Amino acid sequence: xxxxxxxxxxxxxxxxxxxxxxxxANYREFEPNTNICPICIGLPGSLPRLNQKAVEKATMxxxxxxxxxxxxxxxxxxxxxxxxxxxxxxxxxxxxxxxxSVGGKGIIMVGEKKIHITRIQLEEDPxxxxxxxxxxxxxxxxxxxxxxxxxxxEIVTEPDFENPKEVREFLNILSxxxxxxxxxDPSLEGAMRADANVSIEGGNKVEIxxxxxxxxxxxxxxxxxxxxxxxxxxxxxxxQETRHWDDKRKITISSRSKEEDLDYRYFLEGDIPWVRIGNxxxxxxxxxxxxxISSKKQRYVSKYNIPVQVADVLSxxxxxxxxxxxxxxxxxxxxxxxxxxxxxxxLVDTREKRESSKLTSSHLKDIVDSIQSGKIARNSAKxxxxxxxxxxKKLSDIISELDLGNVSDESExxxxxxxxxxxxxxxxxxxxxxxxxxxxxxxxxxxxxxGKADPxxxxxxxxxxxS
Amino acid sequence: MNLKIxxxxxxxxxxxxNISAEDFVAxxxxxxxxxxxxxxxxxxxxxxxxxxxxxxxxKIKSGEKIGQCFGMPISIKDNICIKDTRxxxxxxxxxxxxxxxxxxxxxxxxxxxxxxxGKVNLDEFAMGLSTEFSAYGPSKNPWNxxxxxxxxxxxxxxxxxxxxxxxxxxxxxxGSVRNPASFCSTVGYKPTYGLISRYGLISYxxxxxxxxxxxxxxxxAAFMLNLIAGLDSNDDTTVNNNSEDYLKDINSGIEGKxxxxxxxxxxxxxxxxxxxxxxxxxxxxxxxGAICEEISLDMIKYSVAAYYIITATxxxxxxxxxxxLRYGYDFSVEGYEFNSYIEKARKKFGPEVTRRxxxxxxxxxxxxxxxYFLKALKVKSKLIRQINDAFKxxxxxxxxxxPILPFKIGEKINDPVSLFxxxxxxxxxxxxxxxxxxxxxxxxxxxxxxxxxxxxxxxDKLLLQAAYALEKTVKLPEVPI
Ligand SMILES: [Zn+2]
Numbered sequence: 040x041x042x043x044x045x046x047x048x049x050x051x052x053x054x055x056x057x058x059x060x061x062x063x064a065n066y067r068e069f070e071p072n073t074n075i076c077p078i079c080i081g082l083p084g085s086l087p088r089l090n091q092k093a094v095e096k097a098t099m100x101x102x103x104x105x106x107x108x109x110x111x112x113x114x115x116x117x118x119x120x121x122x123x124x125x126x127x128x129x130x131x132x133x134x135x136x137x138x139x140s141v142g143g144k145g146i147i148m149v150g151e152k153k154i155h156i157t158r159i160q161l162e163e164d165p166x167x168x169x170x171x172x173x174x175x176x177x178x179x180x181x182x183x184x185x186x187x188x189x190x191x192x193e194i195v196t197e198p199d200f201e202n203p204k205e206v207r208e209f210l211n212i213l214s215x216x217x218x219x220x221x222x223x224d225p226s227l228e229g230a231m232r233a234d235a236n237v238s239i240e241g242g243n244k245v246e247i248x249x250x251x252x253x254x255x256x257x258x259x260x261x262x263x264x265x266x267x268x269x270x271x272x273x274x275x276x277x278x279q280e281t282r283h284w285d286d287k288r289k290i291t292i293s294s295r296s297k298e299e300d301l302d303y304r305y306f307l308e309g310d311i312p313w314v315r316i317g318n319x320x321x322x323x324x325x326x327x328x329x330x331x332i333s334s335k336k337q338r339y340v341s342k343y344n345i346p347v348q349v350a351d352v353l354s355x356x357x358x359x360x361x362x363x364x365x366x367x368x369x370x371x372x373x374x375x376x377x378x379x380x381x382x383x384x385x386l387v388d389t390r391e392k393r394e395s396s397k398l399t400s401s402h403l404k405d406i407v408d409s410i411q412s413g414k415i416a417r418n419s420a421k422x423x424x425x426x427x428x429x430x431x432k433k434l435s436d437i438i439s440e441l442d443l444g445n446v447s448d449e450s451e452x453x454x455x456x457x458x459x460x461x462x463x464x465x466x467x468x469x470x471x472x473x474x475x476x477x478x479x480x481x482x483x484x485x486x487x488x489x490g491k492a493d494p495x496x497x498x499x500x501x502x503x504x505x506s
Numbered sequence: 507m508n509l510k511i512x513x514x515x516x517x518x519x520x521x522x523x524n525i526s527a528e529d530f531v532a533x534x535x536x537x538x539x540x541x542x543x544x545x546x547x548x549x550x551x552x553x554x555x556x557x558x559x560x561x562x563x564x565k566i567k568s569g570e571k572i573g574q575c576f577g578m579p580i581s582i583k584d585n586i587c588i589k590d591t592r593x594x595x596x597x598x599x600x601x602x603x604x605x606x607x608x609x610x611x612x613x614x615x616x617x618x619x620x621x622x623x624g625k626v627n628l629d630e631f632a633m634g635l636s637t638e639f640s641a642y643g644p645s646k647n648p649w650n651x652x653x654x655x656x657x658x659x660x661x662x663x664x665x666x667x668x669x670x671x672x673x674x675x676x677x678x679x680x681g682s683v684r685n686p687a688s689f690c691s692t693v694g695y696k697p698t699y700g701l702i703s704r705y706g707l708i709s710y711x712x713x714x715x716x717x718x719x720x721x722x723x724x725x726x727a728a729f730m731l732n733l734i735a736g737l738d739s740n741d742d743t744t745v746n747n748n749s750e751d752y753l754k755d756i757n758s759g760i761e762g763k764x765x766x767x768x769x770x771x772x773x774x775x776x777x778x779x780x781x782x783x784x785x786x787x788x789x790x791x792x793x794x795g796a797i798c799e800e801i802s803l804d805m806i807k808y809s810v811a812a813y814y815i816i817t818a819t820x821x822x823x824x825x826x827x828x829x830x831l832r833y834g835y836d837f838s839v840e841g842y843e844f845n846s847y848i849e850k851a852r853k854k855f856g857p858e859v860t861r862r863x864x865x866x867x868x869x870x871x872x873x874x875x876x877x878y879f880l881k882a883l884k885v886k887s888k889l890i891r892q893i894n895d896a897f898k899x900x901x902x903x904x905x906x907x908x909p910i911l912p913f914k915i916g917e918k919i920n921d922p923v924s925l926f927x928x929x930x931x932x933x934x935x936x937x938x939x940x941x942x943x944x945x946x947x948x949x950x951x952x953x954x955x956x957x958x959x960x961x962x963x964x965x966d967k968l969l970l971q972a973a974y975a976l977e978k979t980v981k982l983p984e985v986p987i
Contacts, residue, residue: 077606082605082607083587083600083603083605083708083833084586084587084609084705084707084709085706086704086712086740086743088742116823118826120826120829122831127827128826182831302871304871304875305870306823309820310709312743
């Protein structure tokens with residue numbers, strides 16, 4: 040059996056400042072080493088100043104993942120030497136001496152499967168190393184500390200996954216959940232990173248480090264399973280080791296360094312007093328938390344009678360559910376949900392498309408209103424949406440510009456109906472004896488009007504003329 | 507010009523126009539020029555000190571609002587950051603480190619118009635108790651320059667004792683303020699952990715160390731505390747003292763107060779002269795109406811071992827940043843390899859720092875933490891329990907600050923373990939976070955003896971009141987230098 044466990048590192052990108060100083064948590068737009076201060080570059084005499092907001096956000100994540108949350112949390116030092124680490128230790132959390140991390144054991148459902156969360160810890164991100172130079176021999180390592188001290192939440196799972204597909208589903212759920220909480224933007228470069236451990240057939244565990252995105256995480260796990268299976272089938276032993284993900288070649292490579300042998304000499308960070316997170320704090324945080332994805336889904340189904348599958352898709356994605364929340368009324372909810380999930384999703388399926396989209400919730404509301412009042416046909420809605428996403432123009436302008444409006448002029452429609460009656464004598468006779476078959480004639484009218492005939496008016500006129 | 511006046515006397519004299527800040531500071535700088543060749547208290551001097559004093563005189567003359575220090579010349583231990591000033595920790599590693607910011611205590615003292623005459627010597631990174639481990643050479647005891655001044659804040663104690671400044675700030679990790687205060691016959695005070703911000707104090711063992719004043723009188727220590735204590739948003743470990751005025755009611759006396767005599771601190775190895783002075787102090791306190799009684803805190807037996815394990819562990823981590831990448835020495839890019847550079851950089855640490863870094867790598871390591879580091883933490887928490895129990899019965903505890911008299915320079919430098927044991931009477935206050943003060947009490951064969959009082963957490967005011975009462979019973983000869 041294949042066993043996969045994950046360590047997900049998610050930056051709290053929505054925070055204003057770093058974990059221990061007031062430099063910006065969003066370091067991405069700075070020139071190298073300009074988003075720094077005595078604290079985050081560990082100058083002698085500087086002390087960490089804990090960002091309480093980060094503790095709150097991390098606690099929210101723990102509660103959202105159904106993790107236990109202790110009364111008091113503590114920070115520890117993880118001691119190791121690395122050039123991207125300004126103090127040569129990282130301030131992080133640990134559960135070795137009692138449950139003192141922001142989150143303890145928890146569960147997240149992936150379909151019918153329970154994935155167990157081992158713990159959630161809050162820690163500081165190191166700086167970044169950039170390599171320059173053509174060959175390994177004349178390579179230069181550059182250090183940029185802009186990222187050093189960015190708040191990072193590490194989510195550790197039990198080895199509950201059995202295949203890359205489960206990993207992918209979990210990652211989707213997790214990134215939707217973090218986005219819905221408003222703590223992180225998973226699509227930002229470097230915001231989500233991961234380590235994975237993989238073993239097959241009860242064999243040795245292999246750690247894969249340094250996976251830079253969720254997309255690559257699934258690939259890395261897939262690669263590693265295949266690699267191990269191939270060794271296994273040839274009776275070559277799988278050694279317990281740490282491997283690195285090479286994101287250019289998309290393979291895992293054995294690490295030369297003896298990282299697994301590192302002794303981190305963990306001990307309590309005396310510069311940060313224990314933080315009490317009592318029930319009153321937790322209650323306050325719960326009240327501040329946005330509605331969870333699962334409760335949103337439930338509400339969509341029970342209150343608006345939206346089909347489960349549609350509610351599922353709609354609630355999981357903050358972009359779509361926000362649109363829905365703003366555009367819907369009790370009467371049009373189902374149709375709004377429908378338009379979003381069947382027509383809009385295909386039009387804005389990437390981050391870039393979403394960001395450049397000019398569509399607002401009032402556009403959406405107009406479209407649904409127009410369909411319901413018969414101003415435009417359901418078929419035309421998709422064309423209108425396409426134009427709105429592109430241009431942001433008002434629906435009424437688009438209807439007239441593209442001639443999307445329904446043919447609801449009686450005399451115009453009568454002419455078309457008469458020509459259909461003369462062209463389809465057999466069907467007319469049939470409709471006289473069996474009123475059910477009149478829909479065939481309605482369809483013919485729709486064909487002639489390219490779907491723009493007002494369906495109700497068409498039916499009325501047809502019935503009149505036949506009888 | 508009398509440079510021997512107390513800090514409070516200085517502020518009164520300048521305020522009343524008896525003396526000018528400029529004259530006093532100029533004479534102080536002169537005094538440093540004259541005596542520091544022999545004493546080596548200072549590592550660097552502020553060449554703008556006299557100009558700054560002149561500005562303060564101008565402010566006073568023009569009736570501008572003036573801070574409570576009135577241009578008082580203060581020396582600062584060279585492990586506390588003053589903006590744009592070299593802060594070396596008496597180490598070759600930080601030979602060229604110019605602090606880009608002020609420590610919180612410095613900011614506060616600047617606001618009160620203090621003048622920093624210079625940075626003073628210490629054992630490298632505050633590790634030691636004789637100031638012999640300074641990379642820039644030892645300081646000497648003004649009472650007899652063949653002897654050590656104590657440490658690690660040796661430069662602070664020497665500069666106050668030899669009238670090279672009116673007061674000084676040191677840091678106390680295991681006695682580093684009180685020990686040199688005792689050896690040089692000044693007041694040395696380590697407040698409750700968290701009472702003074704550590705922001706800008708270069709960490710050695712951050713979970714137990716505090717900045718503390720070295721002064722001529724107990725009142726001066728209370729005055730300094732008034733200026734620098736309290737919550738600081740830059741140090742999460744600071745505690746709120748509700749802007750307590752430590753000078754107010756300092757003469758309340760100690761009538762009816764219960765004082766415990768710590769048995770383990772007057773036992774084996776104590777110098778007879780020190781024991782005699784301690785007993786004398788106890789009878790004086792009884793004469794003032796205190797009730798003194800012996801108490802045993804048996805965890806003290808293990809306190810020095812626990813202290814060295816905990817401090818070495820924290821030091822190993824706190825000093826890890828000196829890896830030659832950002833501090834230390836220029837290096838050529840060619841052949842750069844991170845680990846080899848760390849190794850090179852580490853060679854620049856002196857013998858005592860090296861010893862503790864090696865120890866700090868070992869005692870908390872995976873195979874040995876259970877035997878050493880975790881055990882040391884256990885001793886610490888048991889010691890806290892014992893001392894808290896003691897404070898249920900007693901208001902204060904008393905012991906000699908150091909069990910022995912100052913020793914000769916070089917006498918013990920090759921015997922680190924016997925040096926370690928001298929800390930037995932001071933480390934308890936650090937491990938438990940309690941406030942403690944050393945008061946000059948006696949001179950034996952020309953060498954000073956200090957008496958130590960310890961109070962419960964946040965009982966700093968009571969501690970200063972008791973120290974003030976004891977101080978009033980003492981009349982000591984003048985320092986011979
Ligand atoms: Zn910063």
